[in-house]
Amino acid sequence: MTSINGYPARPSVRAGDVLRLHISTSAPRFRVDFYRWGATPQHAGHAEWPGRTAAPGTFDRDWQWPAYEFPVPSDWRSGAYIAVLSTEPSSCTPPMDSREARILLVVTPSAPSGRKILYKIPTFTYHAYNTAGGGSLYSASQVTTRRPGCGIGGPVKGLPDPYDSTSPRQTFAHWDAPFIAWMEENGLESDFCTDLDLHEGRHLNDGYRLLVAAGHDEYWTSNTRRNVTAFRDAGGNIANFGANTCWWRVAVSPNGAGLTCAKFPPGAPAGTDPDSSYGCPDHWWESEPENALLGVSYRSGGGHWDGLRAPLGFTVTDGDHWIFSGTGLKTGDAFGREAALIGYECDGAAYEIDAAGRPRPTGQDGTPKDFEILGIAPLPSDWNFAAREPTTSPHAATLGLYTAVGTVFTAATTDWARLLATDPQVASITRNVITRLS
Known part of the structure; x- marks a missing residue:
């Protein structure tokens, strides 16, 4: 053969x-x-x-x-x-x-194109789940990027998705492809880059107004995060239509051909679950919480990896906000529930309920105090939850945004792209965010 x-x-x-x-x-x-x-x-x-x-x-x-x-x-x-x-x-x-x-x-682009949107492909995450050659960052602390597979063309670690069996999770076809197709169908033109490009300091200074990511962008280098933060602080906007974002810190070899990630606490016995552990060297949240950039973290959300999950959608907490324009949604309405929008992984912010009955961030996990929780979905107890600092806040997916020179929006669920073609409210919110922030 x-x-x-x-x-x-x-x-x-x-x-x-x-x-x-x-x-x-x-x-x-x-x-x-x-x-x-x-x-x-x-x-x-x-x-x-x-x-x-x-x-x-x-x-x-x-x-x-x-x-x-x-x-x-x-x-x-x-x-x-x-x-x-x-x-x-x-x-x-x-x-x-x-x-x-x-x-x-x-x-x-060979030179700045004048387009205002830059779309990021998460190659570090795709390599982390790639099992070509018999291993991944889930069985070892180091992998090469010079092997088949990186979102396509190689075997992938993970359980099948009962909501979309046409492609495995952790692949381009599963996360990015439907989002990119929807953008083009709706006339939202963008340029493209990889997280390695951002790690190397490319493109973010080329006149873009908005950096977009979707699906599952779990592995970030310190340089990538530093450069994206500088983009925000210079007035650039960020729209993250995904979750479990910036959960693990990775290091890239000087030639770009290798990734390393120290997930386990020193001396951890075999079989230790790093997500449920403290003292993991490359947990972003334990040293520099990702909430400070993204507004949310997986540790206040959770995951449901195996089989069908309880159908959950976001409950709108401020129907007058511009992201809901044209959706017909009002405060207290829910969207995405029938199609299980929340999951398979989602991000959240530690919050409390204010005198008006609205969720507000406590800020104790690093979330900016002006982060606006615009949609919320408390998670069932049978989900998988990561370790986090002591808090009375429930685990919940929290959709929202904040502004610190630039504006940062999070959809807070990996499966957002899956509903774009079938849920007009999800599509309208996406269009509102991209057109306004770009």
Whole structure:
């Protein structure tokens, strides 16, 4: 049986620069077709090369597969691109998602484009869950980024999603693809980058008004966080349509080819759950709570990973706020409940109920005191909860925003993108946030 798979030397490339791919195949020749993801996949170009074979490596070392160079045309528009590897010609558009023979790429602008929205692809998180070579950041403290898989084209750790069985969680197809398609269908133009680009200090100073992320953006470096915070403090806005965000700190090797994360307390016995532990070196919340940037944290939310969950939606706490314009929602109404909008993981802020009966942040977990809780969803007791500081606040998903020069919005649930195409209220809120903040 003919085999083929591959990975990029780095996950992004500027339009006009040379893309390096590493590919192994048992076929004498092979073809790579490049598709830009959007409302529909658009064929952008192809290359044909002689095949060479190489043995698979381990999860923690560069696989060093044969290298091929492709000059990216300077007129390629910034976007998320999928490289489809094939050994036989095909007359039809192949499926974009697969656990092999696919490579996820991000083309960044060759120069500032004038667009106001920058969309971030969370490659660190996709690599953390990638199990190619027999391991991931859930079984080891170090992984290589130079192996197949990174949101596409490789095996993935995690349980299946009963609400969307078409793709595994922790993949581009599951989280980013539907959000990006919805944006394009609604005329919301953006440029694209990866978290490695932001780690390296690229793009945030190129005139963008809004940084957007969706789905599951769990692993951040110190540089990424520092640069995103500086973007906010210079007046840039942030819209996070996801959850479990900035939960783990990772370090990137100088050449960008390796990720490390120290999850376990020193001397922790085998089988320790790091989320439920204190003293984890790379828990953001234990040293520099992510609430200070995002307004929320997974430790005041929770997760339900296995099977169907109780249907939960957000209860609106201020129906007059601009994010609800055109939705028909009033204070006390709920949205997203029937489709289980809350989950599979969600973020929250420690809160108390004020004299008017509205939830207000206590600030004890690092959440800015001016964070406005605009939607709330208390979580059932059968969810998974992480360790946190002592607090009387219930675990709850808390949708909201605050302003500190720039405005930061959080949807506070990973599954927000799943409802975009079917829930007009979720879609209207998303459109309101993106159009106003961009």
